[in-house]
Amino acid sequence: MKRPPGRGGPLSTLVGIVLLALMLFPVYWMVNASLQPAGNTLRGGWFPLHPDLSGYATALRDQGRNLVTSLVVALGSALLSLALAAPAAHALARFRLRGTKVVLLGILTTQAVPSIVVADALYGAYNDLGLLNSHLGLVLADSTAGVPFAIVVLHSFMRSIPEEVIEAARMDGAGRLRVFRCVVLPLSRNALITAGVFTFLLAWSDFLFALTLTTTDTVRPITLGVYQYLGAHTNHWNAVMATAVMASVPAAVLLVVAQRHVTGSVAGAADK
């Protein structure tokens, strides 16, 4: 029995592996470069035949603190985004509030706002409030990507929770807050994980807010660390690339850990 649009055999697997190898070559090259011996020869070999970890040693020494900063900021942003988005998504999905459509449209429109616009305004405001060069400032700014995204993902999931489940709890006398906390949130566990993973990555990958809202190296995310390395350390390519690898680790880890949720929800979110 042949099901359209067709089944492929091992040949398809082979073609797929070749295509993927081509697409992921830059990722390989990044890892390969990070393991080459130090020096200002940009070339290096095709394979890290004699892996040299000195790039990582240099990178950890120079950038270790920035990695911690990124971790703190990304975790903070993921938590803040979920805390703000989850109740709002529940309300938009369930309550018959006036203006729900306008709010959802507004949230989609935020996608068209360049971060540079937000950065422009925040730079001035942060300057007055003393939030430049602070973890809190970056957490708040980075969440501009995370909050709308989390609302969209959680909203489309929470809308699919059967009304009866919530009604049953309401009949038992649970208030709105209790229903949200004890019924909706546990049921939405997978969607919360997905939204959390993505908001973490969005904040972790942020470059523009790091570039514009930090002016000293006291609070410096790893992305900015890579960028400044690029300006100053071009003769230590292995260290630059080791930093790039370390900055990429969360994405790789999360892809493996949350693979199924992630692929499903990318499509789901865009389906809006």
Added chain:
Amino acid sequence: MRSRPPQAADPSPVRRGDRWTRWLFVAPAATYLLLFFGYPIADNVVMSFQQYTVTSFYTGDAPFAGLRNYAAVLSSSAFPRTLLTTAVFTAGSVLGQFALGLAFALFFRRRFPLGGVLRSLLLLPWLLPLVASGTTWKWMLDPDTGVVNAVLRGLHLTSSGVPWLTGTSQALLSVVLVNTWVGVPFNTAILYGGLQDIPPNLYEAAKLDGAGPLASFRHITWPLLRPVVSVVLVLGVVYTVKVLDVILVVTGGGPAGATETIATQSYELSFRQFDFGRGAAMSNLLIVLSLVFAVLHLRADRRARTV
């Protein structure tokens, strides 16, 4: 957009304070969005009419400038080129991402061993921090020692090497290439989702009618995928037109301004020259451009589909 599932009319009796608690759920997010999107947009509009320079930060004094910032930005000798670069960068990236994304989506629709795993791995370029992949590309494209030219030389396609980052037209091609690479996974994921929603029995029927793969693509896949294609293209343009990271990391806008877009110019004006008024005028143009495009495209598409 999915149709809304039928909802009970919230039959529970309205308790005291209930109306209030409902708003309590939305209030934090709404406040945040107003502060971090509403305020910046409004502030940007105001700033674009002010002479807002580095002294303004100390004195708090930013004199009203009327339309002077817009006039300055629009009449600058570099502007036509910046606009053209933005258009080439956006159109090139979006079309490249879409074509490759569609090819991958169609390929992965076939069921084969390891298909799911390979499809997930394909997401990696999209999930990596742009700075990390941009840095890698910059190194790969290095005219003298980069691996791309090494391969081209090895294949005897070029003897002297292509000036990927130092030639003006090659540099623009390079940033388009990198940005395309970044966006393929997103296009694949969404188009793959769209393909999954096409009922398989349509293909069975077409096959019985003797339609080949090309005919079924033209008469089934493409028409049914159209709405998803629209969304992908609109999102693609909206995301691409504001791209900063790729260009800043790979070429820094150079050589000689060959890869300056409206977005990088806006950054340059605000944060390198500290002329926030002109920077704001520039980025407001960007918002208007992307909104106008989104509205026009979606309307044209709706009309095309209802005809």
